[in-house]
Structure formats: structure tokens, C-alpha cells
Amino acid sequence: MAGVSIAPRLLLVGAVLGWLGPVGAREAExxxxxxPIADQSPTAAVHGLPxxxxxxxVASGEWRAGLRLDYTSHYTEQSAPAETLLFDGETTRAALVFRRGFADRWQATIEIPFVAHSGGFADSFIDDFHDTFGFADGGRARAPRDRQRFRYARDGRLALDVDDSPSGVGDLRLGLKRRLAGVGDWGAAIAGELKLPTGDAERLTGSGGTDLAVWATIGNNQHGTSRWRLLAGAGGLHTGRGDVLDDQRVDNVAFGWASVGYALSPAWVAQAQVNLHGALYEDTGLEALDGTAVQxxxxxxWQVTAASRLTLGLVEDLNTGASPDVSLSLGLEHAF
Incomplete structure (x- = not known):
């Protein structure tokens, strides 16, 4: 029994130390x-939305390594004249992320993802979650439990049909970011990211195309004097020719986000965030493909130590049917 009880005790001690023991007030903290959330819809995640x-x-010459885990539950069943769509299943995405600072306020990033689609196990829990908070479930409660099927039929033919719980390496991402001078307490940066077709379009671990995203970010607290954390960003994505519904793919897509946080202590920040992006597909009457996704x-x-950081996020679709029901996001990063 001692082995069972020690883990919660250590977690409690760590939380207390994190609350009471201020980390160094470096600007990055x-x-x-x-x-770091993103739309994990089967037909959206294959594209290069950052x-x-x-x-x-990251400071010049310094490395940071991270692990990102996203768990997403999908359920939407939609129809329109000559179209039917069913997204039912769960997706787990794990990514290794490496960042390196160089030159004067430049940063390079590489992200190596692994994607697994499955029937999962959480349908009953998510039904209860929706009932408890009064969220729409889009018909999930009437669907078979723990099924994996991503299917889209158009004009009498199957344009997409994945039901064998596939997994594999996803599309590699390479990024660059340049920090700008900022004004007063407001900092800013511009960034770009290239997504390469290293995944498999047939398994929906990649799009089969090369995408390019560019964006700008602005936020407060450049001088570290406020408990409030305000941040916003916006940009555009150019999607390259690929193998996932390519005849309906939208070439250029706008995206953005806004985040509000409050420092509960030097180590803990509570956050609320909204992400949105335009339609990735056209020539369709289905919200899952041509709707504006709002999450x-x-x-x-949690700034665990001066070198380590942990983030946890719960994501819900605000425009029902345009993005997945529920996602959980976990991130761990360490500087060395």
C-alpha cells in the first residue's frame, strides 16, 4: 500500500513547492x-495549421525539447444533397518538438509527430461530460460505442473511408520565428512553418502535400510586471496539392487565436483560449468540411522548474460539427 500512496504525496509536495517556491523571474517565464492546441479533425489535422x-x-545557443500529447474524441454525422459524412473514433497524436535559438532573436523548430486513430474507450465518459455541462453531443449518444470510422461519400462514391484503426508517422514540420522589437510592454514576433508530406494520406496521418503557414503574434507583459497574460495571433495557411479530398481543398485559409491568462502564483497560470480557422474544403454543404472551426x-x-514547463488543456468545439467534440492536450518542455 505504501507504493500506491507515495505518488499522490509526491504530486502534492510538488504542487505546494510550485506554488510557494517562485522560480526565477526570467522573461520567458x-x-x-x-x-498549444490545434484542430484535430481527421481532415483538418492532416494540413499545416500551426x-x-x-x-x-529561445536564447541563442540554447535548446529546448518537448513532448506534446493530444487525445481527441470525434463524433459527427452530417448529410447534404449528394453527400454523407461520418467521423467517429478517437485520435492520439504524440509529437517530439525541438527548438533552437540562434543569431539575434531567431528560433528554429522541428516537430516529429506520430498519429494513431482508433475506436478508443472514452465514449461513455464523454457522453456523461456533455450531459453534465449541457453541451450538444451531435448524436453521439445514439452511436455504437468505441467505433472507428472516418467516411465521406459524395455523388455516389466514397471519397474517404478509413476504418482499420491506422497509425504511423505524421507530417514533419519545420519552423522559423523572429522576435520583433515590440512597443512598451507589448512584445511581438513573426513566424513561419513548413509541413512536409512524410505521413500517409491513406491512413490520415498526413495530407500527401506540402503546406506553408505564416503568422504574427502580439502579447503583453514584456517587462514581467503584470499578473495578466494577454496574447493574440493571426495568419494564413497555403495548402499544397495532396491526396485527401484534393479536388475540394481550399488553397488559402485564414487562422487565428486569442488567449487570456492570470498568474495564480509565480509558477501557475490559469488560461482561457479561443482558436479559429476558415474552411479547409469547399464545394460541399457539410459543416465538418466547409465550416469555420471555433474551439x-x-x-x-505550470513552470515546474526554471528549465521545465508543463501545460494541460481541455478543448471543446464552440461551433458544433465544424471541429471535434473534445480534445485533451498535454505538453512538457525542458531547456538544456
Whole structure:
């Protein structure tokens, strides 16, 4: 029994130390940092929509390594004249992320993802979650439990049909960010990211195309004097020719995010965030393909030590049917 009880005790001790023991007030620890969430819909995640980012960069010559875990539950069943769509299943995405600072306020990033689709196990829990908080479930409660099927039929033919719980390496991402001078207490940065087709379009672990995203970010607390953390970003994505519904793919897509956080202590920040992006597909009457995705998230950012950070976010679709029901996001990063 001692082995069972020690883990909760250690977690409690760590939380107390995190609350009472201020980490060093370096700028990277007091600047606003968004929850690194993204739309994990089967037909959206294959494209190069970037994660929300802040305006800070890693110091020149310093490395940071991170692990991002996203768990997403899908259920939407939609129809329109000559079209039917069913997204039912769960997706787990794990990514190794490496960031390196160089030159004068520049940062390079590489992200290596692994994606697994499955029937999962959480349908009953998510039904209860929706009932408890009064969220719409889009018909999930009437669907078979723990099924995996991503299917889209158009004009009498199957344009997409994945039901064998596939998994594999996703599309590699390469990024660059340049921090700008900022004005007063407001910091800013510009960034770009290239998504390469290293995944498998047939398994929906990639799009089969090369995408390019560019964006700008602005936020407060450049001088570290406020408990409030305000951050916003916006940009555009150019999607390259690929193998996932390519005849309906939208070439250029706008996206953005806004985040509000409050420092509960030097180590803990509570956050609320909204992410949105335009339609990734056209020539369809289905919200899951041509709707504007709007996602809301609540989360915590814990500066565990001066070198390590942990984030946790819960994501819910605000425009029902345009993005997944529920996502959980966990991120761990360490500087060395």
C-alpha cells in the first residue's frame, strides 16, 4: 500500500513547492504563452495549421525539447444533397518538438509527430461530460460505442473511408520565428512553418502535400510586471496539392487565436483560449468540411522548474460539427 500512496504525496509536495517556491523571474517565464492546441479533425489535422505561439524565442545557443500529447474524441454525422459524412473514433497524436535559438532573436523548430486513430474507450465518459455541462453531443449518444470510422461519400462514391484503426508517422514540420522589437510592454514576433508530406494520406496521418503557414503574434507583459497574460495571433495557411479530398481543398485559409491568462502564483497560470480557422474544403454543404472551426480551451501552465514547463488543456468545439467534440492536450518542455 505504501507504493500506491507515495505518488499522490509526491504530486502534492510538488504542487505546494510550485506554488510557494517562485522560480526565477526570467522573461520567458512571465511572458504570455498560449495553450498549444490545434484542430484535430481527421481532415483538418492532416494540413499545416500551426499551434498557437507566443512572442518569445529561445536564447541563442540554447535548446529546448518537448513532448506534446493530444487525445481527441470525434463524433459527427452530417448529410447534404449528394453527400454523407461520418467521423467517429478517437485520435492520439504524440509529437517530439525541438527548438533552437540562434543569431539575434531567431528560433528554429522541428516537430516529429506520430498519429494513431482508433475506436478508443472514452465514449461513455464523454457522453456523461456533455450531459453534465449541457453541451450538444451531435448524436453521439445514439452511436455504437468505441467505433472507428472516418467516411465521406459524395455523388455516389466514397471519397474517404478509413476504418482499420491506422497509425504511423505524421507530417514533419519545420519552423522559423523572429522576435520583433515590440512597443512598451507589448512584445511581438513573426513566424513561419513548413509541413512536409512524410505521413500517409491513406491512413490520415498526413495530407500527401506540402503546406506553408505564416503568422504574427502580439502579447503583453514584456517587462514581467503584470499578473495578466494577454496574447493574440493571426495568419494564413497555403495548402499544397495532396491526396485527401484534393479536388475540394481550399488553397488559402485564414487562422487565428486569442488567449487570456492570470498568474495564480509565480509558477501557475490559469488560461482561457479561443482558436479559429476558415474552411479547409469547399464545394460541399457539410459543416465538418466547409465550416469555420471555433474551439474554446481552458488550461493550466505550470513552470515546474526554471528549465521545465508543463501545460494541460481541455478543448471543446464552440461551433458544433465544424471541429471535434473534445480534445485533451498535454505538453512538457525542458531547456538544456
Amino acid at each position: 512571465t511572458a504570455p504563452r498560449p495553450l 499551434r498557437a505561439t507566443g512572442y518569445t524565442v 474554446g480551451a481552458l488550461g493550466l501552465d
